[in-house]
Amino acid sequence: MDHPILDIRNLSKTYKAGTTALAGVDLQIRKGEIFALLGPNGAGKTTLIGAVCGLLRPTGGTIEAFGLDVARNWRQVRQRIGLVPQELSFDMFERVDHSVAYSRGMFGCPPNKDRIEQVLRSLSLWDKRTSKIRELSGGMKRRVMIAKALSHDPELLFLDEPTAGVDVELRRDMWRQIGALREAGTTIILTTHYIEEAQAMADRVGVINKGRLLLVDDKAAIMAKLGSTEARISLTQPLGEVPSVLESYQLALEDHGTTLVYRGGDGSGKGKREAAEVIKMLVEQGIGFDAIDTSESSLEDIFVDLVERGEVPA
Amino acid sequence: MNLRGAVAIFNHELVRFFRTAFGSILSPVLTTSLYFIVFGAAIGSRMQEIGGVPYGAFIVPGLLMLTLLSESTSNASFGIYMPRFTGAIYELLSAPVGVAETLIGFVGAAVMKSLIIAGIILVTATLFVDYSIAHPVLAVGYIVLIAAAFSLFGFILGVWADGFERLSIVPMLILTPLTFLGGTFYSIDMLAEPWRTVAQFNPVFYLVNGLRWTFTGNADVPIGVAFGMTLGFVLLCVVLIALIFRTGWRLRD
Numbered sequence A: 001m002d003h004p005i006l007d008i009r010n011l012s013k014t015y016k017a018g019t020t021a022l023a024g025v026d027l028q029i030r031k032g033e034i035f036a037l038l039g040p041n042g043a044g045k046t047t048l049i050g051a052v053c054g055l056l057r058p059t060g061g062t063i064e065a066f067g068l069d070v071a072r073n074w075r076q077v078r079q080r081i082g083l084v085p086q087e088l089s090f091d092m093f094e095r096v097d098h099s100v101a102y103s104r105g106m107f108g109c110p111p112n113k114d115r116i117e118q119v120l121r122s123l124s125l126w127d128k129r130t131s132k133i134r135e136l137s138g139g140m141k142r143r144v145m146i147a148k149a150l151s152h153d154p155e156l157l158f159l160d161e162p163t164a165g166v167d168v169e170l171r172r173d174m175w176r177q178i179g180a181l182r183e184a185g186t187t188i189i190l191t192t193h194y195i196e197e198a199q200a201m202a203d204r205v206g207v208i209n210k211g212r213l214l215l216v217d218d219k220a221a222i223m224a225k226l227g228s229t230e231a232r233i234s235l236t237q238p239l240g241e242v243p244s245v246l247e248s249y250q251l252a253l254e255d256h257g258t259t260l261v262y263r264g265g266d267g268s269g270k271g272k273r274e275a276a277e278v279i280k281m282l283v284e285q286g287i288g289f290d291a292i293d294t295s296e297s298s299l300e301d302i303f304v305d306l307v308e309r310g311e312v313p314a
Numbered sequence B: 001m002n003l004r005g006a007v008a009i010f011n012h013e014l015v016r017f018f019r020t021a022f023g024s025i026l027s028p029v030l031t032t033s034l035y036f037i038v039f040g041a042a043i044g045s046r047m048q049e050i051g052g053v054p055y056g057a058f059i060v061p062g063l064l065m066l067t068l069l070s071e072s073t074s075n076a077s078f079g080i081y082m083p084r085f086t087g088a089i090y091e092l093l094s095a096p097v098g099v100a101e102t103l104i105g106f107v108g109a110a111v112m113k114s115l116i117i118a119g120i121i122l123v124t125a126t127l128f129v130d131y132s133i134a135h136p137v138l139a140v141g142y143i144v145l146i147a148a149a150f151s152l153f154g155f156i157l158g159v160w161a162d163g164f165e166r167l168s169i170v171p172m173l174i175l176t177p178l179t180f181l182g183g184t185f186y187s188i189d190m191l192a193e194p195w196r197t198v199a200q201f202n203p204v205f206y207l208v209n210g211l212r213w214t215f216t217g218n219a220d221v222p223i224g225v226a227f228g229m230t231l232g233f234v235l236l237c238v239v240l241i242a243l244i245f246r247t248g249w250r251l252r253d
């Protein structure tokens, strides 16, 4: 990576209470990508974001954003970063538009009614602009948080669990918003524990647990490396052993020879293709079967697997 | 320096103040007016002059001080405590806002609020008592200095406090008693020993007398000492706030 927009080296954070939330994290983020940081509760996702955004003081390591050290050039760096935190937190008695305009000013941008209108409209908040924040539903409140973070046109945007506690419809809507932001050139780092969220949106995925990054890779590469297809074929007659013509496939007999199981593939479609080939050959060989059950491993399986092993897979 | 950010915070704080104008302006003005009616107009007319100043006029600076101290402290402390309480502080911490922006925004707005209230109180006072201001320029300067000192102090209080009780305890249990005992209603000459000596260990005694000097031209203490102490307090608070930002105390884990 030539010039990462964010370059985190050996970042560690031990809270005063003694919890080590980050234990030496290295992470480089490319300009323009959507990066999903996946991990269970307490993994250190929020702490990582807090360290970059200035909410807390790292115990060790360095963070550079836009080629600038965030501790030394904090004013310039922060002006270009937006943050939507996990919790809904604002002055509930304030008007939506005032709150968003305030955020813009705080980040050093001149007042700009048109831009505020644009942001509010893009998040379907325009009709609610004169409402007090406390009068809005939970989902709308979260949109206000996003509007505030976007008000100063950040180049790098952090979304900490953006869809936690949000209903399915709003979640899809939010994915669209995030997609639109990426189109506009914003680099986005989001944390989530919904695998489908990372799968749906991210270009790259990092898996974090207990303050350590277990894996960082392109989403497709992760699927390729770890994704596999499983096809379970119920045979009408039990077999004693796998027929020799099928030896080149990864097959096994289970349930006393009544189920032929294929496990293979790399997330690129090879698994499905091979499963189809196996079935064709069964037909050609006159081996009868009465049911086929296929499944794809998801990021979820991969994730659970990684976290359980607590190590980077080979 | 992020001047726009500082101005945004300043304006935001003032808007918040006017949003609750009914309580934030009316209540100190009402309280002070009651003092003027009771002590200035009713009782004051039966009191002797103090150092050639009618009693009603004598208590004006002290009552003004009472309001300045409590309003500056509570406005500034609430200004920073509320975002800490609601969690909205995340935005300030992630924004290009440092000591300078904070001082201009939060402390500046608190000073402005106090000045608005002080102005209203001085105007209201003319309804109940006859008073004049001997050194108007110095009076304004000193009022600004006091408002700044206690707004800074309030800011520190708001960063330190971890509950609403603490926010109100300090103005109520420390500042108000010290102001009452600091010669708001009497001259130190009217006290018997040992209280006369004890009173001189009360820092607010010097503040009240400093302000009284700018109004009446008389004071129980050398005016230089009063000014020097106030200025010293301002500097101490600025240094403390700079340290808070440097260490992240109570703001950044």
Ligand SMILES: Nc1ncnc2c1ncn2[C@@H]1O[C@H](COP(=O)(O)OP(=O)(O)O)[C@@H](O)[C@H]1O
Pocket (backbone or CB within 6 Å): A015, A016, A017, A019, A020, A021, A039, A040, A041, A042, A043, A044, A045, A046, A047, A048, B253
């Ligand atoms: N302010 C804090 N003080 C002490 N410990 C904390 C604090 N914030 C988080 N932690 C601890 O640090 C670890 C990581 O927390 P966090 O970064 O919030 O994880 P995640 O966002 O992945 O759920 C947890 O064990 C959590 O209890």
Ligand SMILES: [Mg+2]
Pocket (backbone or CB within 6 Å): A045, A046, A047, A086, A160
């Ligand atoms: Mg979190």
